[in-house]
Amino acid sequence: MTSVTFGRHDTALYDVLEEHAEEAAILWEFRWQALADFEYDLDDLAELDERVEAHLDGLRIAGECGWVTCKNLGWTGRGEYFTAMNLAMSHGKRDLLNEVLSEAGGNLEALSGIVSALGWVEANALQGIVKQWLDSENPVLRRIGIAACAIHRVDPGRYLDAALMNSAPELLSRALKAAGELGRNDVLPLVEQHLNHRDEDCRFWAAWAAALLGSIHAQQALKSLVRSSAKYRVRAADILLRAMDLDTAGRWLAAMLDDREGVIVILSGIGALGVPKYIDVLIENMKDDRLCDVAGGAFMMITGVDAGSEDLYMAVSEEDSKQQFDPDKVRNWWRKEHVRFQKNTRYLSGEELNSENCRKLLVTGSQPVRQAAALELALEAPAAALFETRAPGYRQKEKLKSLSMALL
Numbered sequence: 186m187t188s189v190t191f192g193r194h195d196t197a198l199y200d201v202l203e204e205h206a207e208e209a210a211i212l213w214e215f216r217w218q219a220l221a222d223f224e225y226d227l228d229d230l231a232e233l234d235e236r237v238e239a240h241l242d243g244l245r246i247a248g249e250c251g252w253v254t255c256k257n258l259g260w261t262g263r264g265e266y267f268t269a270m271n272l273a274m275s276h277g278k279r280d281l282l283n284e285v286l287s288e289a290g291g292n293l294e295a296l297s298g299i300v301s302a303l304g305w306v307e308a309n310a311l312q313g314i315v316k317q318w319l320d321s322e323n324p325v326l327r328r329i330g331i332a333a334c335a336i337h338r339v340d341p342g343r344y345l346d347a348a349l350m351n352s353a354p355e356l357l358s359r360a361l362k363a364a365g366e367l368g369r370n371d372v373l374p375l376v377e378q379h380l381n382h383r384d385e386d387c388r389f390w391a392a393w394a395a396a397l398l399g400s401i402h403a404q405q406a407l408k409s410l411v412r413s414s415a416k417y418r419v420r421a422a423d424i425l426l427r428a429m430d431l432d433t434a435g436r437w438l439a440a441m442l443d444d445r446e447g448v449i450v451i452l453s454g455i456g457a458l459g460v461p462k463y464i465d466v467l468i469e470n471m472k473d474d475r476l477c478d479v480a481g482g483a484f485m486m487i488t489g490v491d492a493g494s495e496d497l498y499m500a501v502s503e504e505d506s507k508q509q510f511d512p513d514k515v516r517n518w519w520r521k522e523h524v525r526f527q528k529n530t531r532y533l534s535g536e537e538l539n540s541e542n543c544r545k546l547l548v549t550g551s552q553p554v555r556q557a558a559a560l561e562l563a564l565e566a567p568a569a570a571l572f573e574t575r576a577p578g579y580r581q582k583e584k585l586k587s588l589s590m591a592l593l
Contacts, residue, residue, distance in 0.1 A: 202247055202254035209240035209271075210264030213301070217263065220575055223485050223492075223551045230552065231578025241268065245275045252276065260288055266298030267305075274306050282314065291325050291355065300329060304336035305577060311337075319344040324353035331356070335363035338570045349375040358386040365394030368563065368570045373398045380406040389417040396428045397560075399567035404428060408437075411450060418447070422454040427557075428564055431531060434458050442466070449479050456483025457557070459531040459538055464488075464519055471512040481510040486553060488526075489535025490518065533557055540565055547572060548585055 216233050219225040225233075244251035252272050260266050266289060273281035289295035303311060311333055318330035319341060331348055334341040341363075348360035349372055361379060364372050377400055379391035389410055395403035407428075410421035426434045438458060441451050452470055455463045464487065470480040485492060492498060497515050498508040531538040534546055534554040543558040550558060552574065559572040574581070 198247075198250065199254060202244060202251055203258065205240040205243040205247075205251070206255045206258050206268060209237060209244065209268045210262065212237045212240065212264075213267045213298070214262070214264040217301075220552050221556075223482065223553055225552045226550065227548065227555065227578055227581060231582065234578045241271050244268070244272055248276075252281065260285070260295070263294050263298035263301070266295045267302045270299045270302035271305060274302065274310060279314075286326070286329070293355075296325070296329065296332075300332045300336060301575075303329070303333040304573075304575070308337040308339060324351065324356040327351075328356045328359045331359050331363050335359075335366045336573065336576070338367060338573060340367050340369065345369065346372060346375070349379075354382075354384040354387050357382075358384070358390045361387060361390035361394050365390070365397040365563075366571045366573075368398070368566070368568045370398040370567045373400055376400070377402055385414055385416060389414065389421060392421065393424055396424050397563050397567065397571065411447070418450050419453050422450045423457045424560065424564075426454050426457045427560055431458075431460070431529070435460065435529075438463070448476060452476060452479045452483050456486035459487050459533055460529060461487060461523065461526040461532065462528045464523070468512055468516050468519065471510045471515060474509070477509050481515075482553065484510075484515065485551075486534065486557065487532050488519075488522070489533075489554075490522075533561070544588075547574075 212233065216230070216237060219230060219233060244255060247254070255265075255269055255272055258265070260269050266285065269285045269288075270282075273285050285299065289299055303315075315330045315333050318326040318333075321327055321330075327344070327348060331341060331345060334345075345360055345363060345367075348356050349364065351357050351360070357379065361376060363369075364376050373395065376391055376394050376398065379387050380395065380402060382388045382391060388406070392403050392406035392410060396407065404425060407421045407425040411418045411425065414421065426438065429437065435458070438451070438454055441447060441454070444451065448470070452467060455467060464484065467480040467484045470476045471484075473480075481492065484490070490497065492510065493508075495518055497510055497518060499511040526532060533542065534550050536542040536546065538561065540562060543561045546554050546558040547562075555574045559574055563569060563571040572584075576584075
């Protein structure tokens with residue numbers, strides 16, 4: 186691509202393109218946070234995606250000037266790498282793709298933005314490009330290739346098999362995650378070989394994938410991670426409690442209730458288990474400013490309450506926009522509503538937890554609820570792919586229509 190410079194008469198154009206580049210990166214970061222926000226459902230995500238796409242389109246239409254503007258701003262965070270990779274893909278030039286990849290190096294935060302951009306484009310736009318990465322000797326490029334396939338739920342076949350036997354932790358950990366996402370239970374023996382891997386990332390993703398693939402050994406590995414991993418203990422407990430039968434999960438969680446060092450694990454775990462008998466524990470912990478958000482999230486995960494419309498938050502000043510649950514209001518709401526919940530039945534967003542309701546919640550639920558529903562459905566069907574709740578909203582809607590889950 187030839188060099189482009191902006192002259193003094195191009196100031197207005199540059200200002201517009203600069204705004205497109207900055208807003209695309211900022212909105213993508215906002216979207217990243219929205220993926221785990223109870224305030225966002227699929228429609229909200231799709232609307233946010235349209236805003237991101239509008240800015241990307243403004244840069245694409247500008248051609249080389251759009252690329253130069255993006256490059257001049259610098260790539261300092263995930264959002265900037267997301268934007269740059271989108272533009273590089275739209276130009277279809279390998280030298281631009283290589284420039285973005287070279288700048289990212291092995292930085293996992295930068296790579297997350299790059300992989301998100303690869304998930305943003307249509308799968309057919311990646312043909313040939315991804316194969317080149319999968320054939321590379323560079324483990325980082327192979328990691329990107331595996332991730333690009335997995336995010337589109339395309340099985341990379343022998344490339345995944347080979348990656349599961351690779352010694353590079355950055356490649357192996359992503360391959361383990363992909364095996365679970367894709368429902369590749371034929372490679373379960375390879376996954377289980379890494380349950381005690383020396384690398385923590387590999388150990389967690391092996392246990393996570395093994396649980397999704399129906400392994401009888403996954404639960405012990407997840408329990409070990411809950412005890413030992415500061416990085417993964419919450420996520421390990423989340424999938425562990427979902428994978429256990431109800432009685433076993435209840436006993437394990439009850440045994441954990443005395444572990445004050447692991448209180449965040451316990452509170453989020455209550456939300457994953459979804460049993461109303463522990464609601465009082467959640468409400469009590471809402472009194473602690475450090476734990477209020479976690480306890481409130483678990484409460485919403487179980488009950489499906491819209492805390493805003495039910496006025497369950499404390500009053501806040503104009504200077505402090507952060508909403509926090511009011512334990513007294515929550516307790517009063519629960520006293521009125523608890524009669525519609527059975528004490529020892531699992532619930533997700535106010536619905537009894539079963540496959541039919543999980544499919545419904547994939548359409549209607551908030552983002553955290555949708556992620557939980559996708560996990561529950563995958564745990565029920567170890568050979569099925571995990572539904573991708575991070576994909577562009579329009580693509581998710583098309584997928585849900587093709588599965589006849591709902592009329593959207």
